[in-house]
Amino acid sequence: MSYKSRSIKIVTISTLLLLIFTLEPKGQFFTLPPLPPDYKFGNILINRTSEKNNVKPATFSHWIHRQKHTCRVCHFELEFNFQVNTTEITEAANKAGMYCGASGCHDGKTVFGHDRPHCEKCHNGNITYGKEKFSELSGLPKAKFGNGIDWVKAMDKDMIKPAHYLMIMPLPLEGFTFNKILLLEAEMFGIPPAIFPHNPHIQWLDCNNCHPDVFTVKKKETQHFSMEKILQKKFCGVCHLNVAFPMDHCNRCHPLMSDYWGKY
Ligand code: HEC
Ligand code: HEC
Ligand code: HEC
Ligand code: HEC
Ligand code: HEC
Incomplete structure (x- = not known):
């Protein structure tokens, strides 16, 4: 290849890449679910059995609760699922100290309990x-x-100090570097990789929230890992659609889609 044709080729490829990176990616590739207003994001109505039993659905706000407790407390220790109306919460169980009624929670001492007039x-x-x-x-x-x-x-600035456990103090882990940021190369030409930092996740979550059900414990071994699946509430989409920052924030996961890379 002559010097000239090679430099033309390089120019073409870099123009193409420039084009890809400068496109405002939002909405270009995927249809993202509509976002509620900030004060409603992460709020849910639990109605698996409520209306069937003549009470109104139970309201639950993630932003109220996550100031005081990490995800781990509820989604690991108290065994709430990451999908509304799938956990078998009953009023009898609440009153017996499970789920919402756990000791240190809605037990009637720490905060309002499962009795009148609090229903x-x-x-x-x-x-x-x-x-x-x-x-x-x-x-x-x-x-x-x-x-x-x-x-x-x-959390880093100690402006909130959510408790990481109620009963079971997680064991300190040795031999695993949490500050390593995994680079998840996208299976598509020209798409900058996604990053996965363990460190912020394990401050909120338990290893069991992700391993082994959601992700294989080996980088790039998880099968069928794509944005399409993520948008179907799989993989990162288990949390990053309606509680953790949503998929609209492309550059927080794909830092090279903008200047966010500098942060890491
Ligand atoms: C105080 C308890 C509590 C805390 C803390 C908490 N959650 Fe939840 N979460 C729940 C409950 C209860 C549900 C509903 C479960 C059900 O109905 O089966 C839920 C549901 C969810 C859902 C499903 C939402 C939907 O629309 O289907 C996701 C995702 C989720 N939580 C993620 C998180 C993440 C991420 C965190 C930490 C940032 C977190 N939760 C912290 C109690 C909690
Ligand atoms: C801290 C929140 C909270 C309080 C307080 C509370 N409940 Fe519940 N209750 C729930 C949740 C969550 C469910 C599960 C709802 C669902 O899946 O539809 C539930 C379920 C129920 C159900 C559905 C059937 C059953 O037995 O599980 C009834 C009836 C009920 N509660 C009645 C009451 C009454 C009466 C009071 C007050 C004496 C009360 N609850 C107080 C959160 C609460
Ligand atoms: C929020 C989800 C999440 C949590 C929580 C989590 N991980 Fe991971 N982990 C991942 C993902 C994603 C990968 C990469 C999987 C892939 O690329 O297929 C991974 C990969 C790993 C790997 C392989 C790293 C490599 O370089 O191949 C190890 C080891 C690991 N995790 C250990 C842990 C431990 C120990 C904890 C708890 C302290 C933990 N993880 C908590 C999501 C998580
Ligand atoms: C089980 C829930 C869960 C899963 C699964 C999950 N995350 Fe997160 N992620 C969180 C929570 C909670 C935070 C804290 C920020 C927030 O809530 O907005 C977070 C934060 C992040 C951050 C921000 C880090 C920072 O320093 O600001 C990145 C980047 C991120 N997640 C990427 C990913 C990627 C990529 C995947 C999939 C490989 C993934 N996450 C899977 C819950 C989850
Ligand atoms: C919560 C983290 C996260 C966010 C936010 C995110 N992505 Fe991704 N994205 C990923 C992961 C993880 C992969 C798959 C990496 C792999 O194949 O291992 C991926 C892959 C891709 C791919 C490659 C094709 C595919 O489907 O695998 C494209 C294109 C893409 N993302 C575009 C976007 C755009 C555009 C946005 C914003 C609208 C966005 N992403 C937001 C985590 C994220």
């Missing part, structure tokens, strides 16, 4: 119940999407 604080069918308290979070570091809060920074 309607949960069973009110209002998904934005407690909305007025959202303004109390305005001092926390900002993020672009979801609750508009950078929960990782908020």
Whole structure:
């Protein structure tokens, strides 16, 4: 190949790459689910049995609860699933100290319990119940999407100190470097890799929340790992659609889609 044709080729390829990287990626490749307002992001109505039993659906807000407890407490110790209306929560179980009624939670001592007149604080069918308290979070570091809060920074700066366990203190792990950032190369030409930092995740979660059911314990060994699947609530999409920052924030996972790379 002559010098000239090679340099033309390089110019063409770099123009192509430049084009890909400068495109505003949002919505170019995928249809993302619509985002609720910040104060509603992560709020759910639990209604597996409520209305069938003549009470209003139970309201639950992630931003209220995650200030005090990490995901691990509820989704590992208390065994709530990562999918609304799939956990077999019953009022009898709550009263017996499981689920919402666990000791240190809605036990009637720490916070309001499962007795009158408190029923309607949960069973009110209002998904934005407690909305007025959202303004109390305005001092926390900002993020672009979801609750508009950078929960990782908020925890790093000790602005929130959520408890990481109720009963079972997780064992310190040796021989595993959490500060290593995994580079997950995308299976598509020209797409900058996604990153997976263990460190911020294990401050919120338990290894068991992801391993071995969601991810293989070996980089790039997880099968059928693609954005299409993620948007179907698989893999990263187990959390990054409706509780952790949503998929709209391309560059927080694909840092080279913008200047976010510098942060790491
Ligand atoms: C105080 C307890 C509590 C904490 C803390 C908590 N969750 Fe949840 N979460 C729940 C409950 C309860 C449900 C509903 C489960 C059900 O209905 O089966 C839920 C549901 C979910 C869902 C499914 C939402 C949907 O729309 O289907 C996801 C995803 C989730 N949680 C992720 C997280 C993440 C990530 C964190 C940490 C940032 C977290 N949760 C912290 C209690 C909690
Ligand atoms: C801290 C929140 C909370 C409080 C307080 C609470 N509940 Fe519940 N309750 C729930 C949740 C969550 C469920 C599971 C709802 C579902 O899956 O539809 C539930 C389920 C129920 C059910 C469905 C059937 C069953 O037996 O599980 C009934 C009936 C019920 N609660 C009645 C009550 C009454 C009456 C009170 C007050 C004396 C009360 N609850 C207080 C959270 C609460
Ligand atoms: C939020 C989800 C999540 C949590 C929590 C999590 N991991 Fe991972 N882990 C991953 C992903 C994603 C990969 C890469 C999988 C792939 O590329 O197929 C991975 C890979 C690994 C690997 C292989 C690394 C390599 O270089 O091949 C090890 C070891 C590992 N995790 C250990 C742990 C331990 C120990 C914990 C708990 C302290 C933990 N993980 C918590 C998501 C998680
Ligand atoms: C089990 C839940 C869960 C899964 C699965 C998960 N994450 Fe997260 N991730 C979180 C939570 C919680 C945070 C804290 C930030 C927040 O809540 O917005 C977070 C934060 C992050 C951050 C921000 C780190 C920082 O320093 O600001 C990145 C990047 C990230 N996740 C990428 C991924 C990728 C890529 C995957 C899939 C390989 C993934 N996550 C899977 C829950 C999860
Ligand atoms: C929560 C983290 C996360 C966010 C946010 C995210 N991605 Fe991804 N993306 C990934 C992971 C993980 C892969 C797969 C890497 C692999 O194959 O191992 C991926 C792969 C891709 C691919 C390659 C094709 C495919 O389907 O695997 C494209 C294109 C892509 N992402 C574009 C985007 C765009 C555009 C956005 C913003 C709208 C975005 N991503 C937001 C984590 C994320």
